[in-house]
Amino acid sequence: MTALAQSFEGRITYANQYKSKMAGATDQQFTAIMGNTQDYFIRGGNYKSDLNGTFYQWQLYVNADNKLYSKVANSNTLIWSDGAVNSDSVISAEIHRNVMEVLGYRCDELILKCKSGVQKYYFNTKLSVDPALYEQHKYGNWFEFVSRSKSLPLKSIIDNQQFTLTSVAVSVKEMKLDSAFFTLPPNVKTVKSAY
Numbered sequence: 309m310t311a312l313a314q315s316f317e318g319r320i321t322y323a324n325q326y327k328s329k330m331a332g333a334t335d336q337q338f339t340a341i342m343g344n345t346q347d348y349f350i351r352g353g354n355y356k357s358d359l360n361g362t363f364y365q366w367q368l369y370v371n372a373d374n375k376l377y378s379k380v381a382n383s384n385t386l387i388w389s390d391g392a393v394n395s396d397s398v399i400s401a402e403i404h405r406n407v408m409e410v411l412g413y414r415c416d417e418l419i420l421k422c423k424s425g426v427q428k429y430y431f432n433t434k435l436s437v438d439p440a441l442y443e444q445h446k447y448g449n450w451f452e453f454v455s456r457s458k459s460l461p462l463k464s465i466i467d468n469q470q471f472t473l474t475s476v477a478v479s480v481k482e483m484k485l486d487s488a489f490f491t492l493p494p495n496v497k498t499v500k501s502a503y
Contacts, residue, residue: 316435318482322346327472338471353441354490374444385497394446396424410462410477418457425468431459
């Protein structure tokens with residue numbers, strides 16, 4: 309009898325770098341707005357990203373609602389997006405084995421050619437995820453990624469019309485996280501995203 313791999317629970321810290329493709333926005337402006345550091349916390353089907361951007365502060369995915377809640381600097385109202393809705397679509401996918409090493413983890417590469425551009429992910433199954441938990445999470449091609457990788461990314465390169473984002477893990481820490489960590493602040497107002 310084989311034991312199923314335990315899903316990763318803990319924090320991954322990523323260093324993020326933006327390269328602008330828009331005439332009116334510099335690399336530095338994108339990085340300042342979005343942040344150059346991301347602390348990603350995951351437990352079961354829930355995750356939260358804390359960002360150090362001047363505009364984007366955090367994002368929380370609540371599995372039970374299948375919603376992503378975003379906190380921006382200029383508002384106390386959270387903006388939510390429906391996890392079942394994806395404006396993008398994957399045209400093709402390919403996996404290359406043993407492509408690079410990140411923090412001592414040997415990584416396979418998944419390339420998703422999408423309507424929006426190209427998404428490359430580098431992953432190791434030691435940071436495993438149960439794809440069944442994210443079946444309804446179509447937003448941002450997340451289920452497309454986890455269904456193929458069954459893992460969290462250690463590096464990603466997201467290339468679209470606005471920018472190229474390179475995100476690389478600088479630390480991985482397994483830790484027990486309280487379920488309360490993934491709940492919305494009490495009495496918080498929420499509004500549906502216009503996008």
